[in-house]
Amino acid sequence: MTKPSEVIFFENLRRGDVALVGGKNSSLGEMVQELDALGISVPPGFATTSAAFRRFIEENGLNAFIAGQMDKLASGKITLHEAGQSIRAAIGSGDWPEETAAEIVAAYRDLSNRAGKTDLSVAVRSSATAEDLPDASFAGQQETFLNVVGEDALLKACRDCYASLFTDRAISYRNAKGFDHMDVALSVGVQQMVRSDIGGSGVMFSIDTESGFDKVVLIDAAWGLGENVVQGAVTPDEFQVYKPFLEDRKLRPIIERKLGAKEKKMIYAGASDAGPVKNVPTSKAERESFVLSDDEVLELARQAAIIERHYGLPMDMEWAKDGETGKLYIVQARPETVQSRAQSAALRSFKIGEHGSTLVTGLSVGEQIATGTVCLIEDVSDIDRFVDGAVLVTSTTDPDWVPVMKRASAIVTDHGGRTSHAAIVSRELGVPAIVGCGNATHVLHDQQDVTICCAEGDEGFVYSGIADYEVEDLDFDHVPETRTKVMLNLANPSTASRWWRLPSDGVGLARMEFVISNTIRIHPEALIHFDKVTDEDVREEIERLTAGYPDKSEYFIDKLARGLSRIAAICYPNPMILRLSDFKTNEYADLIGGRAFEPDEENPMIGWRGASRYYDDAYRDGFALECRAIHRLREEMGFRNVKVMVPFCRTPDEADRVLAVMAEEGLSRGADGLEFYVMCEVPSNVILADEFAKRFDGFSIGSNDLTQLTLGIDRDSDRLSALFNERDPAVVWMIEKAIERAQAAGRKIGLCGQAPSNYPEFARVLVAAGIDSISVTPDSFLKVKDHVAAAESG
Known part of the structure; x- marks a missing residue:
């Protein structure tokens, strides 16, 4: 009977061969066999089998020794460090069975010949038979050796991989997970090196690793070989891509691009260096540049989506970019083991x-x-x-x-x-x-x-x-169904994804100014008219923030579009109603470079704000940047669920002027389903609701400003705070009248103020008046939903 081979090339392995070659190598074989035709490139290679490992241990008489050391550790006779050190030393001094060594060398020569090399540079990676399971991640427990060249170096690296099955951390992890040390074997993967030492590499997840949001791909990237990213030795670039739009190649749904410090990179070592690889500091140009172009980010994200679809679960992948050819490779793929098991309810x-x-x-x-x-x-x-x-x-x-x-x-x-x-x-x-x-x-x-x-x-x-x-x-198991839509008020893109599991009907209010003040931070006019900024400190700060953007206006458009896209993504295809910037002049002045472009106003609360700015020559070009960001968000990135809302629009004539400016910037009502809303926060919006309804697709009641202007109270006044009450009969009358007139005109109307969040019982008043939607802060969503359901049931 012929003895089974102890070395198998990846193309002859499948996903189910975990017991034979471990999780890492069986997954590589699966991708080579099943996904190559779909554009997934895996560097060629081979794996030693678990039988080769057991034969090595047996022929060197190590089974009894290892079991004995584990028994001594369990009984407290020796320490973890002593047990691991003694076992690793015994494996390291072992001899290769002649047939096993011959098979490994023959496979290495074959791999080298395929690549047209004499002694091919390879990566030698450990793949345990209890690794990359859906409920336990053994990743990183055993060793990896990079840029291994030559037959003797390969055999040594393979033996060192065997020894790493008994590092202190690996022993400790198996103890914690309840795996018997003698039941776990180790396969070694030998894979052609990708020249990422002169390119880049990183890690990729097909799920948001923080919130579990399953519609994004997260990509980390750094210069050089990938060990620095995995080990956390550098701060990488970070990208997020929205998966549902990846199949439409006209769209570019990169919703986050964050430049990392990338402090150093791992490269091939020279002949005089101690090992096969070494770390060197990155150049200033490398630290200030993204490792991946947008096209490469999208290509990797598409590969992640293909791999996830094939495996049927969220995946954790490692990738590498060859610096000679520019080609992108997947070098590992395993199940994601944290968010995919998180309780969704x-x-x-x-x-x-x-x-x-x-x-x-x-x-x-x-x-x-x-x-x-x-x-x-x-x-x-x-x-x-x-x-x-x-x-x-x-x-x-x-x-x-x-x-x-x-x-x-x-x-x-x-x-x-x-x-x-x-x-x-x-x-x-x-x-x-x-x-x-x-x-x-x-x-x-x-x-x-x-x-x-x-x-x-x-x-x-x-x-x-x-x-x-x-x-x-928060428990999502018993959320009642309601006729009235309950939506979310959101402003911060970085916290939006944590609320993706809320069964909301969309985002009823997304505040643009949060992205401007916290992410962009620079007044748009200071970017457009940088030559008019005379303060040297301010100029230096603007130059620092806009590094990498030759056109400073593009900095504003890019940052705003991506920031807003992260909010649009969590509710797609439900609507996101985006309120245009609603800073007051003193708040605009506080932006970097803003003081040179803003007037001093005695009462900015009812001064030059909202709609009155957008068509004014003093801000018209700044507003154009907002429009271009929205156009990019909808047309280039694909988020056509975004609707635009005009705040503080005092008169129908003002509405016409704002709509005309937006049309000039490519935002026309009805084009590609674009809808325009108007904030109902000025009494004139209620009084002339019929006229505003001719110009807008819907209304959104801003209860704070409507209360302020109905009662004549500055909402920022501490002295009058006791009188400020959204539930005052006069305010309620205004709200009820606005709802009545909007519905008579066939327009949708919602409320996005704080009242339902602060006083969930206020939802009863709104439901009784027949409101279409209520937008609340996420932490009050479930309470308001209950109140709405109770109100609807009578």
């Missing part, structure tokens, strides 16, 4: 209260809040001094840190992105983390009380002291 909502000063910031991971005392550890050799329940602060983590990470209340690192080791493990453990802070180990110190807040969007904050915060469990 419930959501915990964290809200920060009073807190101390901001100490450091970084990328938030986990959408939670935690408090504790800092335990600063800069080297893994010192982890024994970690205190249970402390906040772990360090430069970066790798699998050796897992034993203390699981005992931490939170984790803070200097380096890394959302797909770094620290981020991935913290998600799996359910521990909040802030990664890529840059200076956490310099600013924070041992025994310092801090609050770790990951509940305020993409940016995480380390606050001084122990802050107050609230936690609420």
Whole structure:
């Protein structure tokens, strides 16, 4: 009987061969066989089998030795470090069975011949037979060796992979997951190196790793070989792509582009260097440039969607770009193991209260809040001094840190992105983390009380002291159906995705000015007329923020379109009603460069704001940038669920002038389904509702401003705050009359003010009046939904 081969090329493997070649290698074989025709490129290679591993262990007489060491560890006779070190040493000194070594060398020569090389440079990766399972991620537990060249170097790297099955972290992880050490075998994948050392590489998820939003692809990218991204040794570029639009190649649905620091890159080492690879600092040009073009981002995202569709579940992938050919390769694909298993029916909502000063910031991971005392550890050799329940602060983590990470209340690192080791493990453990802070180990110190807040969007904050915060469990299992649409008020793109599971009818109010003030930060006129900005400090700040944008106006358009797209994405295909910028003059002046372009007003609350700005020569070109961002959002990115709402429109004549300006900028009512709404917040909007209804497709009642102008109260006045009441009979009359007149004219009407959020019982008044929709803050959505259902049932 012929002995089964102990080496198998990828093209002869399938997804079901986990027991034979482990999760990583079986998945590579699946993609080579099934997805090559669909455009998924996997570097060629082969795998040693689990039988080869067991034969190596058996012929070197190691079975009894390993079992004995594990028994001693379990009984406390030796430490984890002693057990791992002794087993690794025994494997490292073992001899290859002659037939096994011959098969590996023959396959390597065959792979080299296919590539037209004598001694091909290969990556040698471990693939355990209990790896990449849907409920356990063993990724990173064993070793990878890059730029391995020559037969002797390959055999040594394969043996070192075997030994890495018994690193301290791997032993610890199997113990935690309940795997028997003797039941797990190791396959070695030998794969042609992609020249990403002179290109780039990274990690990709077919799901949002923070919120579990399943309609985006998340891509991290850095220069050089990919180990730095996986290990969190660099802060990568980050991209998010909206999956449902990827099949339409006319659209470019990249909803986020964030430039990372990319502090260093891993490249091939020279002959005089100690190992086959080394890290070198990136150049200033590399740090200031994106690793991927938009076309490459979209190509990778399409590959992620194909892979996810084939496997039928969210996927975690690694990719590499060949610097010689520019070709993109998928070098690993495994099931995503955190968000794909998260309970979809419930959501915990964290809200920060009073807190101390901001100490450091970084990328938030986990959408939670935690408090504790800092335990600063800069080297893994010192982890024994970690205190249970402390906040772990360090430069970066790798699998050796897992034993203390699981005992931490939170984790803070200097380096890394959302797909770094620290981020991935913290998600799996359910521990909040802030990664890529840059200076956490310099600013924070041992025994310092801090609050770790990951509940305020993409940016995480380390606050001084122990802050107050609230936690609420939201249950989606028993949300009533209602005739009245209940929608969301949203402003912050970075927190929008956390609410995607809410069964809302769309976004009834998206506030453009939040993106302008928090992401863009620069007055649009200062970008258009940069030559008129004379303050040197302001000029320097504008130059810094717009780096990479030769046309400063494009900075405004690009940032605004992408920021708004992240809100549109979570509700698509339901509508997102986008309110045009509604800053007051003092708020516009506070934008960078704004003071040179804004007048001083005695009462900006009822001054030059809203519609009156859009057609005025002093702001007309600034408004044009808003229009161009909306046009890009709808036409180039594909979010035609976006409707446009004009705020503070005092007269029908003013409405005509605004609509004419928007038409000049390519936004015409009815074109490609575009609808225009008007805020109903000035008494004239109610009095002349019939005239406004001729110009707009719907109304949205702004209860704050309508209350202010109906009662004659400055809503910012502390002295009059007791009189400010959206439920005042005069205000209710105005609301009821607006609803009556809008419906008589055949127009939709909703309310997007704070009243239903602050006073959910106010929803009863609105339902009784026959309102079409109510827009509320996400944290009050479920309560308002219950009140609406109760009102509708009588």
